[in-house]
Amino acid sequence: MERCGWEGQAPDYVAYHDTEWGVPEYDPRALWEKLILDGFQAGLSWITILRKREAFRAAFAGFDPIVVATWGEADVQRLLGDPGIIRHRGKIEATITNARAYLEVNAAVGFDKFLWNYVDGRPLQTNFSSRDQVPPKTTLSEQVSKDLRAKGFKFVGPTIVYAFMEASGLVNDHITPCFRHADCAAMGRRTDSAQ
Template sequence: MQDAKTRCPWCGTDPLYVAYHDREWGVPEHDSRALWEKLILDGFQAGLAWITILRKREAFRAAFDGFHPETIARWGDAEVTRLLADPGIVRHRGKIEAAIASARAYLAVQERMPFADYLWRHLDGQPLQNNFATLGEIPTETELSRRISRDLKSDGFKFCGPTITYAFLQATGLVNDHLTSCHRHKALSPPP
């Protein structure tokens, strides 16, 4: 039996991608550690298709000790070498070193305020509701993503340019970019 729901076309028909679209993408995330994990994964996605990262997500979680920033912040050359030999993840020295630096940055931010508050303050705690009808209308970066990217970089985060940051904002529900024809757009929009 075929699923009759209308979805954003980017997820195609791959069951893993469809489940991600229907259950995770665009759902407002308020857990600081979960937000940090997604930011790191979006950094690893740079230059690749998101489905590549999605298929490797559990291997990333295992390799990165469940994305516990307190642990990762203490890592050095030995852990970088170990990760570069792990075929289950994207083996890119710059991205691995960026994850370690970003763990340290995350902990420094957390001393000032929860990372979730650090991000959501840009939107007064409410997701930005877009109303795009086609994929062509959706930008790859915005003034919001440029501003948050600047903040992240100034606080020591790496691999978080405005395009990566915009993808992160979409994925974590700070921005609702489900197309208006998608069944998730209305579900993630505030009541009228």
């Protein structure tokens, strides 16, 4: 069975590729969690974040933005002392800021609708035959990044946003020989729109 090639041999990484990565996500809270985790991944490998995901969920109250938005310096200090997560002050503070920004966007238009409107509610289908053809960012991820920053989000540069779009299924970047390419494309056709 052919895969994309980035997932390596680690069983948890293979399972993530085979069951989660590229699957269209329409739940606003789950989208926010994925965006936060991609921000924490900046400068690190995804496997590092994946292996710490449950610790992140525990540390950040199940990624409940209503709870995280109320946090302050005492919570930042608590998180800086948590060995189960990436202890980076800027990323921790950005998560709190992003919870507040998420609540505003979600109340105004729905965080899911805000994101899925960029692709008209349906995943973009790419047809790359090898991973070296997949760009680290696109014009669209640059626009989404710019718009997120304008709404107060942090750690949402164009490369982070593109990785998030791939992981959340806004873009189907499974390479065409990968058995998941057709699966994720079919999910995109079955799932009409977030609107």
